[in-house]
Amino acid sequence: MKSAAKEIRPSIHRLRIFGRVYEREQVIAAAVLMTPVLVAVFMLFILPVVQVVYYSFTNMTTSKRGTFVGIENFKYLIGDTKFFRAIGNTVLFAVMKLIFDTGLALIIALMLDSHIPLRKFLRSTYFAPVVVPVVASSLIWIWFFDPDVGPLNMILEKLGLEPLLWLNDKSTALVSILMFSVWKGIGYNVMLFLTGLQNIPDSYIEASKVDGASWWQSLIKIKLPLLRPITNFIVMIGIINTFKVFAEIDVMTPTGGPGYSTAMIVTYIYEQAFTRGKMGRACAASIILFVIIFILTQIQSKMNASKTVDYD
Numbered sequence: 001m002k003s004a005a006k007e008i009r010p011s012i013h014r015l016r017i018f019g020r021v022y023e024r025e026q027v028i029a030a031a032v033l034m035t036p037v038l039v040a041v042f043m044l045f046i047l048p049v050v051q052v053v054y055y056s057f058t059n060m061t062t063s064k065r066g067t068f069v070g071i072e073n074f075k076y077l078i079g080d081t082k083f084f085r086a087i088g089n090t091v092l093f094a095v096m097k098l099i100f101d102t103g104l105a106l107i108i109a110l111m112l113d114s115h116i117p118l119r120k121f122l123r124s125t126y127f128a129p130v131v132v133p134v135v136a137s138s139l140i141w142i143w144f145f146d147p148d149v150g151p152l153n154m155i156l157e158k159l160g161l162e163p164l165l166w167l168n169d170k171s172t173a174l175v176s177i178l179m180f181s182v183w184k185g186i187g188y189n190v191m192l193f194l195t196g197l198q199n200i201p202d203s204y205i206e207a208s209k210v211d212g213a214s215w216w217q218s219l220i221k222i223k224l225p226l227l228r229p230i231t232n233f234i235v236m237i238g239i240i241n242t243f244k245v246f247a248e249i250d251v252m253t254p255t256g257g258p259g260y261s262t263a264m265i266v267t268y269i270y271e272q273a274f275t276r277g278k279m280g281r282a283c284a285a286s287i288i289l290f291v292i293i294f295i296l297t298q299i300q301s302k303m304n305a306s307k308t309v310d311y312d
Contacts, residue, residue, distance in 0.1 A: 056283035062273075066280055073284035083285065085260055086268040093174060093181075093264065094242035100182050101189055102234055106227075108186070109193030110219070123194070127187035134184065138251040141180045142167070145252075167252055170259035177262055180248060185241075189234050196230040197223065236300030240293055246270065265289050 013024050056073055060066030077083045108126060112119055129137065144150050145166035153163035166176045200223060208218045224231075246266040249256075256263030256271070263271075265285065273282035 052283045052286055055280055056287050058280045060280045060283075062277040062279060069280070073281045074288075076281060077284055077288065082260060082263070083268055086256075086263045086265050089174060089260075089262065090243055090245075090264045093178060093245070094239050096175075096178050097181055097242055098235055098238050100178070101186055101238060102231065104182065105186050105189035105234070106193050106231075108190045109197055110223075112190070112194055113197040123191075126190050129184050130187045132184075134247040135251055137184060138180065138248045141183075142252055145176050168258060170257065170261035173253060173257040173261045177248060177252060177257075180252070181242075181245070184248070189238075192230055192234055193227065196227045200226050232300065236296060239296050240300075243289065243293055243296070265292075 014021050015024055015027050016022075017027070055066070057068055057070060058066040059069045059072070112123055112126075116122075144152050147153060147163060147165050147168060150166070152166065156163050164172050167173050204222050204226075205218055208222055213221065243264075244266055245264055249262055249264055249267050250270070253262040256267055266289070269282045269285045269289065272278045272285060
């Protein structure tokens, strides 16, 4: 009885928070440990978001704080053809990149999942571009795309084809950026697909072979359905990343390319903020970008929640 009585502390040492009872020492320790994190989140995320929302309703520039102008910045964006050109370029770039990125990554992953020579070496080779800094690899590819001394035009000439202007022509500039972007990021998607393929139980494949299914039928009926969650993740993350692409565009085509053909939403925001000094307009465009990414993130979470696979 005495030992049991010692274990029961007076109510003064306990606190009720959101309907649950906690020890006072635990609450104090949690508060001390969480305070630095909460301060960092407030300073690095919450406060900047509040400032961007506020500045989007002002005519703030790099030289003055500005005054409240309501939704004038959003009206300007709706009437600006360059803004819609940037959105169109971003959507086109996203669709093209997802088609090639996802398709090629799946094909390469299927090859690496089979018993081919130098399989481990090829895995590291495909993933190597992912770890190379974007700026450094962009500078190398600028040389590849050089119309005079670039190796790509040399290859075309060897094949008897006409050389291209690549980054210097509005009809090929976005395709050139796409080629680089697919090369740069395909290794990450290959690793994701390969992980998914290797997590598929061998018993599923063996059972399909016993039932007389061909390799193609096993791929369509077993592997691809089981890879659906990973595919959804790759597609959604790919869309989000393409809406935020900036570094390669700024390095390879600093002014948005010929005829503004490679300008993206982030490129437009950077131009409004730091080239033209219109911080209010840039903040308004940033909010639109945030809303787009937020919607895509919600789509991703809904698709992942509804498409679950149990390997057991």
